[in-house]
């Protein structure tokens with residue numbers, strides 16, 4: 369079915385008490401407005417208009433160009449915000465879904481039910497309601513004696529009896545579009561000086577038209593974000609949803625409340641995630657790994673059967689059977705070959721470590737290419753920066769770098785070579801050569 373969507377996102381969100389517009393606050397790493405955009409597209413919306421006002425340029429930048437934008441000049445209420453999209457959507461006969469950018473927990477299944485009800489009933493509109501003992505400031509649904517929806521009353525305007533109504537307006541609607549545009553014009557200014565979209569129900573009833581309602585089954589879905597308490601509650605809901613899906617797909621978590629995974633992350637079977645670990649961005653993790661406690665991985669690719677304890681990994685590639693930690697830091701461009709071992713306090717940036725490299729303690733490797741089975745002694749440092757430029761270091765396979773070696777780049781060390789403890793290597797070292805001292809000089813040839 370054809371569908372258009374209007375996402376209301378022009379408010380400042382005063383109750384967030386923030387310099388950032390409410391709809392840009394991240395929820396599990398993704399701005400609130402992007403949840404609504406992704407929902408609309410999953411529900412099959414062909415055209416999505418985001419109504420912006422406060423922080424318009426910022427919102428536009430975050431929300432991207434998969435959607436269209438309408439500007440609401442003044443914050444004159446939710447009905448006025450919908451009206452701002454009229455010039456873009458008028459003439460388009462598709463049903464119009466209206467949702468708020470502060471309702472990130474709604475599901476596609478619920479919105480689909482809303483849209484399908486509207487399509488089959490064919491009346492002016494269908495709205496989403498929720499039954500809850502905790503009204504959280506939502507509008508109350510007024511029904512007639514025979515159960516028809518005849519109005520929505522905002523909390524501020526409700527009488528004490530109306531305040532007791534436990535059926536609430538969830539703030540999601542599907543409209544017949546030709547009806548919507550003319551009905552909006554009939555909405556009067558509320559005592560608070562705003563045009564309330566909720567008053568459109570009374571407009572339909574006055575025209576003798578029947579309003580449909582769909583009741584959401586899981587109250588959790590209708591948690592709106594008005595302040596940072598709500599935002600924290602929503603974090604917990606999203607985390608539970610994401611972690612549950614991974615658990616069912618074969619990932620172990622000893623305490624799922626303490627594992628933070630963005631929705632973009634992929635994880636293989638039989639991987640174990642231990643508490644206080646966080647996986648973000650484009651991270652992909654293989655099978656049978658043990659991650660954490662206390663490991664943070666962003667935008668990285670991890671192979672199978674890796675063991676990553678209390679480490680930070682950013683923009684790196686880690687092949688199978690790598691063991692690391694505690695307290696290692698892989699930075700952008702680090703690539704660790706199969707079976708690399710990194711002990712405590714290692715940092716690697718823009719470097720490739722060949723298979724089987726061992727780097728047990730306190731080392732910095734930057735802009736280096738290191739051959740297979742090289743042993744990097746405790747405290748080794750690639751001195752890659754001369755104050756102006758970064759320079760490369762190359763080390764051949766099976767070479768032994770002694771403890772506390774300073775590798776002053778640019779530098780090339782051959783295969784099967786050796787540096788003595790405390791060497792400051794300023795000149796290239798040949799295959800099989802042993803160097804020692806400050807600055808390092810050749811000692812004797814190794815037997816071949």
Ligand code: UD1
Nearest residue numbers: 376377378379443444445446449468469506507537539564
């Ligand atoms: C609204 C509903 C209320 C419902 C609740 C559910 C109205 C009048 N009330 O109240 O019945 O129970 O949602 O969450 O609709 N916005 C604009 N321009 C404006 C005003 C608001 O774009 O001039 C946007 C806001 O950015 C927000 C959305 O519309 O994304 C809803 O506005 P908000 O002020 O949060 O309405 P509620 O008080 O939550």
Ligand code: CA
Nearest residue numbers: 470592593594
């Ligand atoms: Ca709200």
